[in-house]
Amino acid sequence: MKTEEFIGKVKSGEVDIVEYIHKVIEECKKINDEYHYFNKISEELALKQAENIKKNPKGKLAGLPVSIKDCICVKGVETRAGSAILNGYKPEFNATAIEKIIKEGAIIIGKTSQDEFGFGSFSTNMGKGFQKPLNPFDKERCCGGSSGGCGGIVQKASFPHISLGESTGGSIVNPASFCGVYGLCPTYGRVSRYGLIDYGNSLDKIGPMAKDIKDIALMQKIISGFDKNESTSLNSPVDDYSAYIRKDVKGMKVGIIDFGIGESIDEPVRNKTLETIDKLNAKGVKAEKVSLPFSKKYGIPVYFLIAASEASTNLAKYCGMRYGASSELNGSSFNEYFTKVRSEYLGDEAKRRIILGTFARMAGQRDAYYIKAAQIRTKVIEEYKRLFKTYDALISPAINILPPKFDEIDKLSLLQAYTIDALTVSPNLAGLPHLSIPTGMVNKLPSGVMLTGDHLQEGKLIQLAAALRKE
Amino acid sequence: MTEKIYHFKTDVVIGLEIHIELATDSKLFCSCSTHAKPGEEDEPNTRTCPVCLGHPGSKPVLNKKAVDYALRLCLALGCRIAPELIFSRKSYFYPDMSKNYQITQYEIPLGEKGNIKLSDNTKIGLTRVHMEEDPAALVHPAGMANSSSVLVDYNRSGDPLCEVVTEPELTSPEQARDFMKQLINILRYLGIFDINRCIIKADANVSIRESNYQRVEMKNITGFKDIERALKYEIQRQKKTLKDGNVIRKETRAWNSQYGVTRSLRSKETEADYGYIIDPDLVPTEITKEWVDEIKENMPELPDEKVKKFMHDFKLSIDDAKVISADKDMAELFEKVVKDVDAVLAAKWIRRELVRCLNYVKKELCDVDIATKEMNSLLKLIESKKITETTGQKLMEKLVEGSFDVEKYVKKEGLEAVSDSGELEKLCDEAIVENEKAVAEYKEGNEKSFNFIVGAVMRKSKGKADPKVVREILIGKV
Incomplete structure (x- = not known):
């Protein structure tokens, strides 16, 4: 059943939403036992919301089951950003995006699994005691990351469903691609970050993941907008994204990012990308090769320096004193105590990024790393901005490979693992909207392409994605 | 920021860093109140929210009123105003820090290069004026020395502060006191500081010629009376240390107002590394000419x-x-x-x-x-x-x-002045009769004796007579 149809039936009373949500929760539990897509299934909240919707079936999302990446605060529901250091933490408030979807009648079914604090590309850097989400098409393979649980449940759910993911360096388009669903990472500041547990504040964005581009448009409109509680949220009018679904794409211009179809890209991924370009051509879209030499060369180091520098300050607050995990005091000094809690409850990758980020902003290194990275970041933005004077969107794969097996991931060096983000970090650094579009199965595995647009041009990405659907 | 090289000549060199709590109604980055409601007890941890408690996901939003106040101060002190207000994160772990970083200003402070005139007209240069948030308060239930545990009160967490940093141009504890007094007076004239509830605290750097100006930092001095006491103590301590054949170490000392002593907190062999980054949760705020002009127009x-x-x-x-x-x-x-x-x-x-x-x-x-x-x-x-x-x-x-x-x-x-001349003459006559000896001495040329008679009249009038008038009447009579 399509989302639109489902919401209509909830409103007409044709679907008994309380019964329905009972079934949804049962299904989620069953899927979760096998695939680990949830860190927490919010059964109690979902049923309470369903009761309310039954009495008062209102809103653009009336009765729609929505899952939420664990790093987005939901009032009263254990929210851990995938980290054991937040064990037991139940936020006192809803993230602004959550407030907005609740107001439209969404039903929150749970918090999805992710790399700890978003530190990863495969959902394999799990917090202590968390299980890896398994790819919906092959349980030996990963879901991508860091919004892996979102991608998995969106693909696997038999019920109408949208998930809210979060991206810092590609964490929406990557799992969307590996799980064969749509994922939109909007312009930085388009969706309020209030209530989003920070990874890299200048990079973090909340965005929708769904099986249907219409659902992406619907959800993106609802969660967008200025928020007086969040200084970096944008105060510009919100587009009606759904209106782009039926817009003709004839005459639009798309730039093909050269290294996105180059040698470093696995052949099936490259072929699928070229196939997609052909389909766009057939619809009257002009496509030509473009290059982003600066982004290609510096994207990865600049991203990791900035994201880790910010993360290392963000994670300082987790020290076992005010919320989340704690430990015995045993007469230790506060420094010893903080060290004990952080050593015990933070995972290896979190520790690595804290150390990396702290190093990059230390007095002796600051100019060479943190400051320089910030300067290069503006160059990356300029490089993209020049291209958007000519092109409506840029196209490339989101990732150079199909979903890898866990044992293949284990063999990757740290640098290899970090460079998996080569195609996604630059649009994230530049705060540009980017959308992953499923392009069908290759070797029984899902594939996808990524469109990147100019700031606030989410509409054009949705327009192109809609044109690519099967007739 | 690299350290300047100074060539000191005076016996004592003092520089101050003063933290001023601004008298806004709400905190610097959230809408929590900065003070208890009038007439109500300030219960610990009641004026708090997810932002000032540093809860995951919460985000700061700048209180423009606090910037108005800080701009007022910068203008009054003759500072050069930065084109943008940019906040940084100063990272260090401490139990009074809700986020384990403090939102403060680093590279570009709001104001630079101002000055304050002392009562003897000496101008003391100011390096910078910047804005920052106050940490929470640590409460030692049975006093610092005897408490087995520490409590944290977040009511203060996020209060707006201005930090004023002087050049090391003060040369005595008395000057430092005068400086503080002038500053507090300016703050009060500006209407940005409420002497009844706002806290003003100073950290002082002090060094003496005898140690070749080895700098010692003193923390946590409240009010201008204490600054003089603390500096006097510390200068004597440094002199005595050298006299006893010991050396002055670069260190940070805490001032204990109750006992009137300073005690070593930590030696400063290496400078703390706070790993400053720009706070990415706060967009730079442009300080427009219009904004500054508006503040200027409404300056008290x-x-x-x-x-x-x-x-x-x-x-x-x-x-x-x-x-x-x-x-x-x-x-x-x-x-x-x-x-x-x-x-x-x-x-x-x-x-x-x-x-x-x-x-x-x-x-x-x-x-x-x-x-x-x-x-x-x-x-x-x-x-x-x-x-x-x-x-x-x-x-x-x-x-x-x-x-x-x-x-x-x-x-x-009955303190009205006795201005009735009849009454006064009567008192004078009585005094003359009662003090024959003094009258005689006066007539022999003893001026002091005359004053004695005036005093007698004044006593009789219980101080209510005008001594000038009394003198005139007495001169006529004797």
Whole structure:
């Protein structure tokens, strides 16, 4: 059943939403036992919301089951950003995006699994005691990351469903691609970050993941907008994204990012990308090769320096004193105590990024790393901005490979693992909207392409994605 | 930021870093109140929210009012204003820090290169004025030394602060005290500091010639009286240390006001590394010309302007004008009483007698409770000569101890000046008869004896007679 149809039936009373949500929760539990897509299934909240919707079936999302990446605060529901250091933490408030979807009648079914604090590309850097989400098409393979649980449940759910993911360096388009669903990472500041547990504040964005581009448009409109509680949220009018679904794409211009179809890209991924370009051509879209030499060369180091520098300050607050995990005091000094809690409850990758980020902003290194990275970041933005004077969107794969097996991931060096983000970090650094579009199965595995647009041009990405659907 | 090289010449070199709590109603980055409701107890951890508690996902939003206040201060101190207000994260772990980083300013402070004029007209240069948030308060239930645990009260967490950093140009504890006094006065004139609830704290760097100016930092000195005490103590300690053959180490010491001593907190062999980054949760705020102009237009009168006004409008001497303007409360009191009383008389009495009485009880005008109405009555009684100056002085002393109804008191105690010449002549005659010896001595040329007779008359009048008039009558009689 399509989302639109489902919401209509909830409103007409044709679907008994309380019964329905009972079934949804049962299904989620069953899927979760096998695939680990949830860190927490919010059964109690979902049923309470369903009761309310039954009495008062209102809103653009009336009765729609929505899952939420664990790093987005939901009032009263254990929210851990995938980290054991937040064990037991139940936020006192809803993230602004959550407030907005609740107001439209969404039903929150749970918090999805992710790399700890978003530190990863495969959902394999799990917090202590968390299980890896398994790819919906092959349980030996990963879901991508860091919004892996979102991608998995969106693909696997038999019920109408949208998930809210979060991206810092590609964490929406990557799992969307590996799980064969749509994922939109909007312009930085388009969706309020209030209530989003920070990874890299200048990079973090909340965005929708769904099986249907219409659902992406619907959800993106609802969660967008200025928020007086969040200084970096944008105060510009919100587009009606759904209106782009039926817009003709004839005459639009798309730039093909050269290294996105180059040698470093696995052949099936490259072929699928070229196939997609052909389909766009057939619809009257002009496509030509473009290059982003600066982004290609510096994207990865600049991203990791900035994201880790910010993360290392963000994670300082987790020290076992005010919320989340704690430990015995045993007469230790506060420094010893903080060290004990952080050593015990933070995972290896979190520790690595804290150390990396702290190093990059230390007095002796600051100019060479943190400051320089910030300067290069503006160059990356300029490089993209020049291209958007000519092109409506840029196209490339989101990732150079199909979903890898866990044992293949284990063999990757740290640098290899970090460079998996080569195609996604630059649009994230530049705060540009980017959308992953499923392009069908290759070797029984899902594939996808990524469109990147100019700031606030989410509409054009949705327009192109809609044109690519099967007739 | 690299350290400047200084070439010091004076015996003592002092630099101050002063933290001023701004008197806004809400905190710097959230809408929590900065103070308890009037008449209500300030229960710990009640004025808090996810932002000032540093809860995951919460985000700061800048309080523009606090920026208005900080801009007012920067302008009053003659600072160069930055084009943008940019906040940074200063990272260090401490239990009073809700996020384990403090939102403060680093590379580009709001104001740079201002100055403050001391009462002897020396100008003390200011390096910078910047904004930051206050950490929470640590509460030791049984005192610092005897508590087995520490409690944290987040009511203060996120209060808006301005930090004023001086050049190392102060040369004595007395100068440092005067500096603080001038600064507090400016803050109060600006209406950005509430002396009843806002905290002003200083960290002081002090070094002496004998140690080749090895710098020692003292933390946590509250108020201008303590700054003098603390610096005096520390200078003596440094001198004694050297005399005893020991060396002064670069270190940070805590001032304990209760015991009047400083104690070592940590040696500063290496500078702390706070790993500053720009706070990515706060967009830079442009300080537009229009904004600054608006602040300038609405600037309250400053002490210097007050001096000029007092000299021009009330024909006060520069000296009187300065002394009265140097205390905002005193200037306000003066402005109120001159509506009914001659300005020069009012200036003289406030500047000399009121100041004398305050000095005697070691208090500031803001510490004592004098109703303007009563000061007015007192000065009017003096102006109309209904009481003598001697009586006036005594009443002023009493006023400083606590306000009372001056007119009623004068009537009740019968303190009106004896101006009836018949009555006075009678008292003089009596005195002459009773002090024959003194009269005789005076006639032989002993001036002191004459004063003795005047004193006798004054005693008889219980101080209510005008000594000038008494002298005139006595000269005629003896």
